[in-house]
């Protein structure tokens with residue numbers, strides 16, 4: 218494994234004004250290595266989304282620190298828990314937003330958008346507006362948007378929660394493929410033990426609020442992971458271990 | 465289209481018919497209720513001698529100038545107020561208080577200060593347009609979903625990019641709603657000013673017509689004003705149809 222790209226030390230977040238001092242994250246420390254795929258598992262309200270928002274620079278931590286190797290903020294691709302599309306933009310325009318913000322040449326942009334639309338299986342909906350998409354389709358647009366500018370760090374907040382089982386498993390494969398091909402670092406929040414075992418190098422399990430790291434588990438399953446990996450004895454062991462920790 | 469126009473044409477016909485009959489058989493003298501035909505004749509005369517075009521042009525320039533000034537200032541100020549609670553706290557008492565002053569009451573004052581030309585009317589117009597546009601800009605900008613700010617910030621977008629790619633399009637529906645009200649009010653603003661004192665404009669025609677018992681002229685001026693208001697309203701509706709296609713209702 219290569220050097221750590223992200224170092225989180227003693228990170229706490231207290232939402233002060235509302236709910237008089239609600240403690241969302243309590244002294245969370247972990248490292249993420251370059252090109253590592255980390256899943257965050259934990260009960261609802263344990264501060265998983267809050268952690269991603271801190272890492273994306275959207276809210277400042279109350280105490281503690283996080284540093285990226287190289288010192289500066291990396292480019293980030295974020296998938297929010299809700300799709301968060303711009304209702305006035307078509308699918309193509311929504312996916313292209315990060316390129317526009319980064320002032321990427323239009324012809325290059327068009328090419329990349331076409332590739333990603335194919336990847337997430339939205340051919341034929343290029344010019345549709347978000348109001349005409351199903352929840353799962355909207356989420357796929359959001360996933361494509363997070364990937365389009367080839368970010369250094371992917372922050373995914375339950376990106377597949379609203380997809381049907383078939384699409385979800387296809388997206389797992391695609392995400393694995395992209396992650397390997399493009400050498401991304403990923404931090405992904407999920408509620409699904411299977412999902413985390415399919416995708417992750419490591420799984421962080423959070424406690425009930427305030428979120429603390431209860432377990433930091435290596436997923437030492439072979440790669441590439443295909444559908445039949447769930448029949449491996451090791452898969453069952455890890456799943457049992459996670460389930461026991463989560464309760 | 466044809467189906468939609470039919471009821472309008474029909475109701476206009478009934479209205480004109482009722483008006484003619486009332487003018488003809490009610491015994492009301494022509495200088496109080498002129499017949500549609502005499503109004504039409506007066507209209508043609510005003511068109512031919514160029515007076516209608518001239519005075520409409522004056523009023524229209526007052527309206528356009530007033531709209532541009534009022535909308536520009538209201539939009540900028542509204543945006544700043546939406547973004548800064550402290551600025552809002554400082555300014556909003558004055559803005560609300562200023563709305564308690566009827567524009568009709570300060571129109572004479574403005575004309576004393578600024579003369580009876582286009583400028584004073586344009587400013588009256590701007591004042592009357594200002595408030596609805598201001599309020600709707602504030603409401604529109606405040607209603608921009610926080611999630612879209614998060615999205616833009618996660619992409620390290622600049623302030624300008626957030627303004628043009630999120631805030632402007634997201635607040636446009638509410639903003640145009642304010643414009644619709646403002647555009648119609650702007651006509652009232654110009655006329656109020658012209659009725660107080662003016663050497664030209666449709667309000668001037670109204671006064672002259674009134675003074676000379678040229679009631680058909682008054683009717684011509686009133687109908688022209690209605691047409692102006694409808695046109696401005698129509699322009700805003702056109703903008704809505706063009707830019708708000710993404711909404712279910714526009």
Ligand SMILES: Nc1ncnc2c1ncn2[C@@H]1O[C@H](COP(=O)(O)OP(=O)(O)OP(=O)(O)O)[C@@H](O)[C@H]1O
Pocket residue numbers: 232235236239240241259260261262263264265266267268298426
């Ligand atoms: N902006 C905020 N202001 C106040 N409290 C907040 C804010 N954001 C989150 N919280 C609180 O912090 C706690 C953690 O929230 P968070 O969204 O991080 O949970 P989560 O682990 O993502 O939950 P879920 O699995 O349901 O998405 C919750 O109790 C929530 O109410």
Ligand SMILES: [Mg+2]
Pocket residue numbers: 265266267298374
């Ligand atoms: Mg969450």
